Amino acid sequence: MSEQPPKQVTPAPFSPEDMARRRRRSVALALVLGGLVIFFFVVTLVKTGPAILNRPL
Amino acid sequence: MSAAFETRSDALTASTGEARDFFALLKPRVMSLVVVTALTGMITAPGSVHPVLGLAALLAIAVGAGASGCLNMWYDADIDALMSRTAKRPIPSGRVLPSEALAFGLTLSVGSVLVLGLVANALSAAMLAFTIFFYAVVYSMWLKRWTPQNIVIGGAAGAFPPMIGEAVVTGDFGWHSLVLFAIIFLWTPPHFWALALVKSGDYARAGIPMMPNVAGPQATRRQIVLYSLLMAPVAVLPALMGFGGLIYLAVSVSTGLVMIGLSIQVWLRTEGPAATKACWSLFGFSIVYLFLLFAVLIAENAFGLMWALPKVLG
Numbered sequence: 001m002s003e004q005p006p007k008q009v010t011p012a013p014f015s016p017e018d019m020a021r022r023r024r025r026s027v028a029l030a031l032v033l034g035g036l037v038i039f040f041f042v043v044t045l046v047k048t049g050p051a052i053l054n055r056p057l
Numbered sequence: 058m059s060a061a062f063e064t065r066s067d068a069l070t071a072s073t074g075e076a077r078d079f080f081a082l083l084k085p086r087v088m089s090l091v092v093v094t095a096l097t098g099m100i101t102a103p104g105s106v107h108p109v110l111g112l113a114a115l116l117a118i119a120v121g122a123g124a125s126g127c128l129n130m131w132y133d134a135d136i137d138a139l140m141s142r143t144a145k146r147p148i149p150s151g152r153v154l155p156s157e158a159l160a161f162g163l164t165l166s167v168g169s170v171l172v173l174g175l176v177a178n179a180l181s182a183a184m185l186a187f188t189i190f191f192y193a194v195v196y197s198m199w200l201k202r203w204t205p206q207n208i209v210i211g212g213a214a215g216a217f218p219p220m221i222g223e224a225v226v227t228g229d230f231g232w233h234s235l236v237l238f239a240i241i242f243l244w245t246p247p248h249f250w251a252l253a254l255v256k257s258g259d260y261a262r263a264g265i266p267m268m269p270n271v272a273g274p275q276a277t278r279r280q281i282v283l284y285s286l287l288m289a290p291v292a293v294l295p296a297l298m299g300f301g302g303l304i305y306l307a308v309s310v311s312t313g314l315v316m317i318g319l320s321i322q323v324w325l326r327t328e329g330p331a332a333t334k335a336c337w338s339l340f341g342f343s344i345v346y347l348f349l350l351f352a353v354l355i356a357e358n359a360f361g362l363m364w365a366l367p368k369v370l371g
Contacts, residue, residue: 022073
């Protein structure tokens, strides 16, 4: 007896409202990531102080 | 829960939660209290820190506290769904998937501890990690469903932030933050039990052994008065130890007396709408009380408003 092939589950598509919600979430995530970049940059400047420019070229 | 979500949820494991749902997972109101108390710990600490690094440390502490709130909501989603106060939270209402909340909470926990370690020092980072562990594991997973002393012991998690704040500045713990710890620790039972008295039906339905459900409402009312009587004098200690001034003395004594008065009202009014009103009054005022105490300490220490008493203690 041959085995049945696994049943294919097709996910239902997102509605336009769902897509809009996901898009807003992605924008918020991008803003947070951008904020983190600035955060680490500023903290690094403060932690290192003027010595950040004092490095061998 | 939207119909679209219900029909799709089995086939596709992706939620449509928005940024504000994820923000709600961080318990923003608790986070704001943590910011105020941790800032107080930093400002009253003997020492100073660069303002940018102080702000960065404060942000890390706030995010760490939020992460522990998120892990708490992930673990408690089953009982949150049964209680009117919590049924609309992002996970029980279906806006955020449990797996998403878990990933979000763990990521923020690790991230906030690492950032605090880099920005400040290892002790404050270790303390933040312990606080997250204490709230998410010791309180949420163990104490909450096991003992009526859950919020008494678990209250320590909410009381740690001033100690973390002091550790950020000095790399150590001192008497100042220990007193601030004691104030929050003793404040937690009257604050929470006032709510638990009103919501005891909710807690019974969810099977949580809160004090009113286990020891009874009258025993809880007595303990509320006892804790308030203990808390109010401890809240005056900053003025006697020299890191709270005359304004703090006046505010802590007067509002402490109000807290005791409202607790006695809760004790005396045991039936009907008057009892419920007394509980809500105590619950509402307790939040104002704690914010006020810490806000005055910040104002006095940061903005030169300190007219100190002769140092009596510490």
